[in-house]
Amino acid sequence: QSSFNVNILPVAEVEITSEGSCLSDLVQFNSEVSTSVQTGPEVYRQWEFGDLGVSSQESPLHLYTEAGTVEITLEIETENGCRAVGDYELTIYNDPDIEVPSLTACVSVPIEAQYNWAPSEDPIATFEWEIEELGVFSEEFPSLVFNTSDFYTVSLSVESENGCRSETSEVYTAFDLPEPDFSFTPEIGLPPLEVIFSNQSTGAIQYQWDFGDSNSSSLPAPIHVFEDYGVYEITLTALNAVGCSSSIEESILVDQAQSDLVLLDVTFETIDSWVETSVLVLNNSNYSSLSRS
Numbered sequence: 001q002s003s004f005n006v007n008i009l010p011v012a013e014v015e016i017t018s019e020g021s022c023l024s025d026l027v028q029f030n031s032e033v034s035t036s037v038q039t040g041p042e043v044y045r046q047w048e049f050g051d052l053g054v055s056s057q058e059s060p061l062h063l064y065t066e067a068g069t070v071e072i073t074l075e076i077e078t079e080n081g082c083r084a085v086g087d088y089e090l091t092i093y094n095d096p097d098i099e100v101p102s103l104t105a106c107v108s109v110p111i112e113a114q115y116n117w118a119p120s121e122d123p124i125a126t127f128e129w130e131i132e133e134l135g136v137f138s139e140e141f142p143s144l145v146f147n148t149s150d151f152y153t154v155s156l157s158v159e160s161e162n163g164c165r166s167e168t169s170e171v172y173t174a175f176d177l178p179e180p181d182f183s184f185t186p187e188i189g190l191p192p193l194e195v196i197f198s199n200q201s202t203g204a205i206q207y208q209w210d211f212g213d214s215n216s217s218s219l220p221a222p223i224h225v226f227e228d229y230g231v232y233e234i235t236l237t238a239l240n241a242v243g244c245s246s247s248i249e250e251s252i253l254v255d256q257a258q259s260d261l262v263l264l265d266v267t268f269e270t271i272d273s274w275v276e277t278s279v280l281v282l283n284n285s286n287y288s289s290l291s292r293s
Contacts, residue, residue: 014074014086022164024095026061031074033084044077050090067094093122093162100156100170106244107176110143115156115168122160130155146174177246178204180238188253193226195252197234204238226254 013034020027029047047055049062050070064070072088097118105111113129129137131144132152146152155169181200186193199207199221209217211224212232226232232254237247264280 014076014084016072016074016086016088018072018088018090021091021162022093022095023064023067024164026063027090027092028059028061029072029074030059031076031086033076041079042076043079044075046075048073048075064092067092093160093164094120095164096120096122096124096158096160096166098124098156098158098166098168100154100168102170103172104242105144105146105172105174106242107146107149107174109177109244110145111172112141112143113137113154113156114141120160122162122164124158125161126159128157130157144172146172149174149176175240175242175244176203177244178202178238178240180204180207180236180246180248182234182236182248182250184234184250184252188255190256191226191228191254193254194223195226196223197221199236201236201238204240206239208237208239210235210237226252229254 015032015034017030017032018027019030029049045056045058047057047060049055049064050072051064051066053062055062069089069091072090074086074088075083076085077083097120099116101114101116103111103114113131117124127138127140129139129142131137131142131154134144134146134152150173152172152174153169154172155167157165157167159165179202181202182197183200184195184197186195197209201207207218207220209219209222209224211217211226211234213226213228213230215224217224230253232252233249234252235247235249237245239245265278267278269276269278
């Protein structure tokens with residue numbers, strides 16, 4: 001009768017780890033095989049990455065082409081015929097799909113930076129805007145003010161909650177504001193007072209007048225009749241071809257013109273046969289324009 005010894009080797013435990021979880025990442029896989037006794041050197045190693053990709057390397061790199069959850073397996077066999085299999089679940093996230101649209105800005109007028117984003121299961125966590133000549137902003141929608149008309153490069157870098165990053169850039173264009181200006185005649189008078197407005201604005205193609213009496217006009221140089229007594233604030237808003245606008249205000253008095261001039265510091269000086277007079281005139285009238293004769 002014969003006898004023999006059977007050496008039962010322990011089953012190896014396989015632990016898999018990875019670095020990277022974004023679609024643009026080259027994912028690094030690592031493994032650690034642990035047993036209580038030596039089972040012999042490996043003679044076979046096979047990684048399966050869950051997308052038909054395989055590798056026999058010890059710590060392979062793998063690039064996924066689709067987002068989603070995949071099952072990774074690692075099968076190891078030693079020269080003693082012992083086999084071990086490790087399983088690992090990995091979720092691959094899309095990189096944030098962002099776009100910065102081109103915007104038109106008006107000089108000195110605040111504008112909010114915008115971006116377009118295709119929502120996903122991996123929300124955006126951080127924002128970094130870099131605006132040419134203005135600096136860096138971390139708000140989601142920073143308020144920007146451009147001081148001169150020019151082209152400005154606007155760059156946006158974002159990072160999702162799972163560390164996936166995307167970058168994009170676009171050009172913003174800042175335009176000068178139109179310069180509204182106007183005069184009118186007469187400057188004062190009794191109602192009904194017909195007033196002729198002269199438009200001296202530059203850089204504008206459209207106009208909006210508010211006469212301060214619930215009436216308005218979009219004519220470049222309107223004529224308006226004020227029916228009642230009072231002081232009216234006239235506002236001219238000028239609009240240019242890209243939508244930038246600017247306004248100016250002037251007052252008109254609809255009332256009887258009252259002249260009230262006070263002469264101050266009157267001096268006389270005789271020079272040869274001439275008398276030179278110097279006088280300071282204080283205008284307390286209810287209008288400012290004075291005709292000279």
